Amino acid sequence: MYVATKGGERAIGKAHDWLAEERRGDPALPDLTIPQIREQLSLAVARVMAEGALYDPDLAALALKQARGDMIEAVFLIRAYRTTLPRLGASRPLDTGAMACDRRISAIFKDLPGGQRLGPTFDYTHRLLDFALAAEAAQDDPAVADAPDETAGHRPETVPHVADILDREGILQPETGADEASPPPDLTRAPLELPAGRALRLQALARGDEGFLLSLAYSSQRGYGRNHPFVGELRIGAVAVEVDMPELGFAVEIGEVTLTECETVNQFRGSATEPAQFTRGYGLVLGQSERKAISMALVDRALRSRELGEEDTGAPVQDEEFVLSHADNVQASGFLEHIKLPHHVDFQAELEMVRRLRAEAGAAMAEADAQAREAAE
Amino acid sequence: MDGTGQPADERRDWMGLLARAEARALDRLWRGLELAPGFAWLRPPETGTVMLRGRAGAVGAPFNLGEMTVTRASLRLDCGAVGHAWVQGRDRSKARIAATVDALMQTEAAETIRAGLLAPLQQAEAGRRAARAATAAGTQVEFFTMVRGEE
Numbered sequence: 001m002y003v004a005t006k007g008g009e010r011a012i013g014k015a016h017d018w019l020a021e022e023r024r025g026d027p028a029l030p031d032l033t034i035p036q037i038r039e040q041l042s043l044a045v046a047r048v049m050a051e052g053a054l055y056d057p058d059l060a061a062l063a064l065k066q067a068r069g070d071m072i073e074a075v076f077l078i079r080a081y082r083t084t085l086p087r088l089g090a091s092r093p094l095d096t097g098a099m100a101c102d103r104r105i106s107a108i109f110k111d112l113p114g115g116q117r118l119g120p121t122f123d124y125t126h127r128l129l130d131f132a133l134a135a136e137a138a139q140d141d142p143a144v145a146d147a148p149d150e151t152a153g154h155r156p157e158t159v160p161h162v163a164d165i166l167d168r169e170g171i172l173q174p175e176t177g178a179d180e181a182s183p184p185p186d187l188t189r190a191p192l193e194l195p196a197g198r199a200l201r202l203q204a205l206a207r208g209d210e211g212f213l214l215s216l217a218y219s220s221q222r223g224y225g226r227n228h229p230f231v232g233e234l235r236i237g238a239v240a241v242e243v244d245m246p247e248l249g250f251a252v253e254i255g256e257v258t259l260t261e262c263e264t265v266n267q268f269r270g271s272a273t274e275p276a277q278f279t280r281g282y283g284l285v286l287g288q289s290e291r292k293a294i295s296m297a298l299v300d301r302a303l304r305s306r307e308l309g310e311e312d313t314g315a316p317v318q319d320e321e322f323v324l325s326h327a328d329n330v331q332a333s334g335f336l337e338h339i340k341l342p343h344h345v346d347f348q349a350e351l352e353m354v355r356r357l358r359a360e361a362g363a364a365m366a367e368a369d370a371q372a373r374e375a376a377e
Numbered sequence: 378m379d380g381t382g383q384p385a386d387e388r389r390d391w392m393g394l395l396a397r398a399e400a401r402a403l404d405r406l407w408r409g410l411e412l413a414p415g416f417a418w419l420r421p422p423e424t425g426t427v428m429l430r431g432r433a434g435a436v437g438a439p440f441n442l443g444e445m446t447v448t449r450a451s452l453r454l455d456c457g458a459v460g461h462a463w464v465q466g467r468d469r470s471k472a473r474i475a476a477t478v479d480a481l482m483q484t485e486a487a488e489t490i491r492a493g494l495l496a497p498l499q500q501a502e503a504g505r506r507a508a509r510a511a512t513a514a515g516t517q518v519e520f521f522t523m524v525r526g527e528e
Contacts, residue, residue, distance in 0.1 A: 054426065056466065085425045088427055089427050091427055094431055096431070102509070116517065119516055176437060184430065184440045202442075206440075206442050206443060207443060243463060249385075250389060257429065286429075286443050
């Protein structure tokens with residue numbers, strides 16, 4: 001039971017003042033600017049955008065600053081802000097085949113059309129702390145890139161997905177055709193209903209907590225709902241956003257977003273109705289976050305196990321209700337943290353009940369003792 | 378044609394270019410033109426969101442990926458030309474300039490704007506893209522499979 005509590009305004013006011021001071025830290029040090037956070041903590045910004053489900057790097061940087069770097073608090077701020085904005089429309093489905101790829105790798109083909117590009121990756125670094133970064137004054141200006149090739153700079157050529165190659169051979173399960181007439185279900189408009197279907201699952205996973213998805217994906221690799229994934233392709237880069245202009249009757253580009261996409265190719269022995277072939281898992285995430293994109297693809301594939309007629313092993317990662325009900329960190333932390341708020345009346349009732357039970361049990365015991373003594377005499 | 382006498386393709390291109398342009402560069406170029414046409418708002422700048430859609434497996438059924446902030450504006454110049462803008466982000470001034478430029482591109486000021494604003498934006502964008510593509514190309518990798526000595 002929730003009962004409104006009064007009082008404490010003065011203490012709350014002081015607590016918030018102190019919070020502001022702690023957020024600012026040592027006033028002798030310069031204040032962090034939003035562009036500094038956006039540019040220099042860009043992967044933190046990307047995570048807040050992905051889990052906040054709102055692409056706006058400046059807003060995400062502001063949320064991180066206000067939240068003192070607490071990711072989930074920052075995601076909460078973004079979600080709350082989003083609810084104040086009107087929905088102006090929906091984009092055309094983003095064409096990731098036309099992505100300007102910063103990074104594009106495949107773990108299954110070493111020679112693939114379009115080539116493999118490492119991009120700005122932590123892979124192959126030695127994971128040794130770089131103390132040069134701590135020497136503030138000694139940082140060099142970034143190297144100036146070679147003069148750009150004048151012939152480049154047009155829209156990137158479409159880079160075919162690795163999946164297309166397998167698709168052509170017929171050994172990869174095709175994606176089922178789209179029902180383009182009706183808009184896909186939207187979690188931000190209607191509460192989650194189960195069974196959810198893949199479109200709703202992908203939306204929930206795309207905004208789900210990275211840590212939760214990572215752990216679930218890892219559990220599937222360790223044997224709880226194993227699905228034998230290969231990273232068919234991982235790509236990171238900018239994709240154009242197109243919207244149909246109701247005023248004009250044609251589609252216009254309204255901007256560009258950075259996305260991370262992971263397609264897994266998974267072993268599938270076939271079923272009574274289908275021959276052996278590879279199946280797909282799919283991850284698509286706002287911003288640069290390949291750990292989450294890979295995790296999402298593994299979880300997406302695990303959640304398709306029933307549709308593919310695989311044995312139900314009871315693994316958490318294959319349980320749609322379990323995964324979708326617990327993937328949202330704003331929901332989860334809201335419910336978790338509410339138990340620290342005043343529950344005085346609830347507890348008072350419990351306290352009285354426990355006291356009464358103990359008193360009754362004490363009385364019953366005393367009576368039993370008395371009877372036993374009587375019988376012994 | 379879209380009913381205003383402009384081939385839709387061309388208008389698509391400049392609207393996209395304006396939407397993708399850096400706000401500061403757009404502002405500087407616009408001020409440099411020293412045009413200040415009178416106008417009335419049809420829809421003053423309004424910030425909201427657009428739901429971004431992906432496709433399952435990149436090619437399958439659409440799903441809702443997450444939203445993006447967008448600012449839109451529509452206006453009519455005193456000469457009657459109507460301009461629209463939908464631009465990523467929350468910058469109202471950028472939306473106003475983009476809508477004004479869209480309208481002016483349908484007037485005799487089109488050539489001035491093309492040379493003094495659209496061309497430099499196009500060039501800047503091409504430069505940015507080429508530089509990034511060149512950096513990415515520098516990380517192109519050839520993986521070798523080591524052949525085992527099996528004799």
